Amino acid sequence: MLCPACRNGDTRVIDSRDDENAVRRRRECQSCRHRFTTYERIEAARLFIIKKDGRREPYNRDKVLAGLRRACEKRPISEAAMQEVADAVERELYARGESEVSSGVVGELVMSALKKLDKVAYIRFASVYRSFTDLNSFQEELAQLLPKNE
Numbered sequence: 439m440l441c442p443a444c445r446n447g448d449t450r451v452i453d454s455r456d457d458e459n460a461v462r463r464r465r466e467c468q469s470c471r472h473r474f475t476t477y478e479r480i481e482a483a484r485l486f487i488i489k490k491d492g493r494r495e496p497y498n499r500d501k502v503l504a505g506l507r508r509a510c511e512k513r514p515i516s517e518a519a520m521q522e523v524a525d526a527v528e529r530e531l532y533a534r535g536e537s538e539v540s541s542g543v544v545g546e547l548v549m550s551a552l553k554k555l556d557k558v559a560y561i562r563f564a565s566v567y568r569s570f571t572d573l574n575s576f577q578e579e580l581a582q583l584l585p586k587n588e
């Protein structure tokens with residue numbers, strides 16, 4: 439990192455702080471003492487999703503939205519609300535500060551956002567996402583969500 443004032447390469451980090459989507463660093467040039475700030479963030483295109491079969495593909499917001507639209511079909515959920523879910527999922531993904539995330543993590547994030555938004559959409563998404571390999575825990579989820587008969 440070159441000093442923007444004198445182009446000297448010897449700069450020192452004097453403070454480091456995590457913002458929502460970036461690491462903010464205060465640096466000081468060891469030659470002219472000029473202080474400046476740098477931000478380190480993950481490039482959107484550099485976030486990779488590791489699929490269940492081990493394949494790696496660039497993160498694609500449209501795929502998250504496609505899954506949301508299927509789950510929210512004919513539910514009273516606006517496009518804006520779905521975009522907000524995608525935003526929330528992305529914020530969480532980037533907040534991890536890792537360049538690779540498993541597709542399972544993405545699915546869990548979508549599920550937890552949908553659970554707060556719409557129970558039917560949540561159940562639809564979870565049933566597709568978890569398939570039938572996990573039927574017992576899915577039934578437990580359903581039992582928790584449905585009103586109890588007393």
Ligand SMILES: [Zn+2]
Nearest residue numbers: 441444467470
């Ligand atoms: Zn300098």
